[in-house]
Amino acid sequence: MSTKPSAGTVCGPASPTAGAQTRLHPLPLGQVRITSGLWHERGEANRLASIPRGLDRLHEAGNLRNLDIAGGLAQGEAEGRIFADSDVYKWLEAAAWEYARTGDEQLLANQLSVTEVVGRAQAEDGYIDSVVQIRENKERYRDLPHSHEHYVAGHLIQAAVAQVRATGRRDLLEVAIRLADHLAATFGPQARDDVDGHPVVEMALVELYRETGTREYLDLAEYFVSARGRGLMASYGREPTYFSDRVPVREATTVEGHAVRAVYLAAGAADVAAETGDAELLAALATQYDSMERGKQYITGGLGSRWEGESFGDPFELPTDRGYAETCAAIGGVQWAWRMLLATGDARYADQIERMLFNGFLAGVSLSGTEYFYVNPLQLRGDAHPEHERSAANGRRGWFDCACCPPNIMRMLSSLGAHVATTTDAGVQIHQYANGTIAAGDLQLDVETAYPWDGRVRVTVRQAPTTPVELAFRVPAWAAGATLDGAAVAAGDYARVSRTYRDGDEIVLDLPMAPRLTRADERVDAVRGCVTIERGPLVYALEQCDQAEGAPVDDLRILPGAPFEVEHRPDLLSGVSVVRTTGRVASPPPAARSPYSTTPADAREEQAGREVSLVAIPYYAWANRGPQPMRVWIPTA
Incomplete structure (x- = not known):
């Protein structure tokens, strides 16, 4: 039996080889310890609440039962999405990194129990995807644009690498090797010329190469990156933009389509560029990142402006109330930025990681660690009605029908020390x-x-x-x-x-921590003439329950030039610094007023024009007191 690695030797999620073309080298996970403060508190909530409850949810939602059925341990029909197994693998990865951090033996026992279930479900030739094995008449790779079979494989491989690094156990790694060998025999220039609709296998295969030294895995990852953008999705009758398949990766100048898929692909391509020394590919990725940062990214670091297709919009198409900014996209953005930082040493990528972590990512999980946002808009109107399970108007949810975000958050928090x-x-x-x-x-x-409360x-x-x-x-x-x-x-x-x-x-x-007003780019139509409050790495928001005399957040305007007051509130939202300034209540003309307003028209007219104190909290902490109106971008008075 393998022995547990010492804490100081546990490599993190991205561990380039000695021959990789990177300027910086990540420290092993155990050589960075976060011992107190905001990130320690978030890590403890993850350890004590998110990960244990996550395993319960995987049982309740049927994800684990699917694997039992595929492994002959149970009978019945598959439950959930076709990619249901991936949530199990993300949880396994989180559990592995958390074990490396804390040495929790119960967590190790739970990992190995789930790993045994996964191993039983694997077919003799290495294939594993329980929903396909049960539901799809065992027909593999029939609809790669939407079957997510490579995506599921990628998350299994990432979990296996995490487990062997964190525990020394090869149980899941052997499953991953058999699966990767099956993929290498099935896909590539000498076999089936095809790619999956949802990237992530590229990152996974590179990391498996880094762990095992098997060059075939790196070659397959390089093939999957190079094959993208050659019309493979169109051969299925699918529109290629959504799948980042319209333009070859080396020729693309921006990101487009489904936001999570796009940034996962770019992160995998960065891994390939590092290990193969491909400067041309790395330069193309830097151009794409720059385009995203300048015109397709929210101030919170959120990525994906359209509910339609969970996708990037056009440059400067960044609506606030209809912004999607999926939590998984922020995680993928951190993964891409981290790989670009390792490759280039450029501080802007570390800045990006900070912005995404403190704002676009952290908003996705409640302070308790048990409730989540899938979608992270920058505004919730007073009259908002939830028209979808994922709508922020519902408030935070304990789980989702498509539960990709919660276990993704778990693995990000468990491995956070690797990014310091x-x-x-x-x-x-x-x-x-x-x-x-x-x-x-x-x-x-x-x-x-x-x-981030003091600089x-x-x-x-x-x-x-x-x-x-x-x-x-x-x-x-x-x-x-x-x-x-x-x-x-x-x-x-x-x-x-x-x-x-x-x-x-x-x-x-x-580091100076004076609050600052950031003015919206005039090209962003949705927030032209608006400003937001930032302090240090944090983006701030107005939430209804903090505003004086119930002044509706929808009607608040900020007075440019008004002084700021900062107060640290240990008693509020697990301890935050609030920012106070002065604003004015505006009211729309009667003809423009919504008939569904929650505030009577005469009351709004009564408040119109009054100066009021505005109280802003960190954006990440909103909706921890129930769903209520909120806005990040504030019109000026």
Whole structure:
């Protein structure tokens, strides 16, 4: 039996080989510890509530029973979506990373129990997809645009890599190897020339190559990336844009179609570029990322502006109340940005990770860790009616018919420490700030900060080599006026200090945390003339229950130039800093008023024109007190 790896050697979700063309190298998962503060609290909610309840939900929804049926342990019909197995695999990945973080033996026992069920369901030739095996008359790969068979395989492979890295157990890895061998024998230029409608297998195959050294898996991932954009979806009678299949990846200049699929594909392509040294592919991905960031991304880091197809819209098509911004897309955005950061060392990608994590991602899970948003709009109107299970007007939900987001959140939080710091031959780079410890070879650091509520980050050296080493601190692009040990440093880059350190040496980074108004780009029709409040890495929102005298959020306007007041409220929403400023109540003319308004017309007229105090909370924390009106972008008075 394999032995559990030591905490300091557990590689994270993306672990490039020694020969990969990357500027930065990720630290093993156990060498970064987040010990207190916001991310520790979110991690504890994930450990104590999300992951245990997630396993219950997989039983209740029938996902695990499907695998039992496919494995001959039960009888009946398949339940749920055709990709139901993928939710099981994402949960397994989360459980593996969490075991690496905490050593929870019950969590290991649950993993191995589920892994045994998965192994029984696998066909002799390596194929496994329980819903297809049960429901689809055992006809494999019949409708690849929508069958998600490679997508399901990808998540199994990612879970298997996580499990062997975190536990030393090869149980699930052997299943994954048989499955990958089956895929390699079935698809590719010498076999079936075809791709799945939902990318993720590309990332998975590269990581399996990294874990096993089997070049065939990297070659298959490279084929799947290169085959995209050659009309394969059209051969099924499908419109190619939705599947990121209209333009070859190397020729594309932007992202389009289904947002999650697009960013998963790009992340996999970045892995391929790193391992093959393909500078041309990496440059194309940088162009696509730039296009997304500049014109197809919400200020929260949310991705996907259309309910139709869960997709990217046209440039600057970013509606607030109908914004989709699926939680999974924010996770995929972090995965892509992390791989681009490793490849290029460019601080903008670390900035992007911060924006997505604190806003577009964190909004997707309740403070309790048991309720979720699938869709993350930037506005909920007072008269909103939920017309869909996923509508934010329902409030947060315990699970979904399409439950891709909850276990995806679990695996992201369980592996969060892997995204904090990296190394080079020169030293250590700190990309994200949280209380904890960082260990890299002979260098050990303590990090003390109240971030994101306070901008001071104190790093204390606890052990250091006897030769000079460089410490690099990311200075976010929003942090104009930042200082390192009292000296001004440039925002949007890394502040670097190279010297011989001794035990007890301290370096202090101060990031200005004054609230700021960000004005909407005039090309975004939905919010032209509006502003939003940001403070540090956080985007803020007005939520109805915080506003004075019940002034309707829909009618509030902000007074540009009004002063801000910041108050930290440990008693509110698990502890947040609120921002207060001054606004005015506006009211639409009577003819434009909705007949379904929840506020009587005379009351609204009575309040119109009054100056009121506006209270803003971090966007991620909204809807933890029930569904209610909210807006991120605020019209100016």
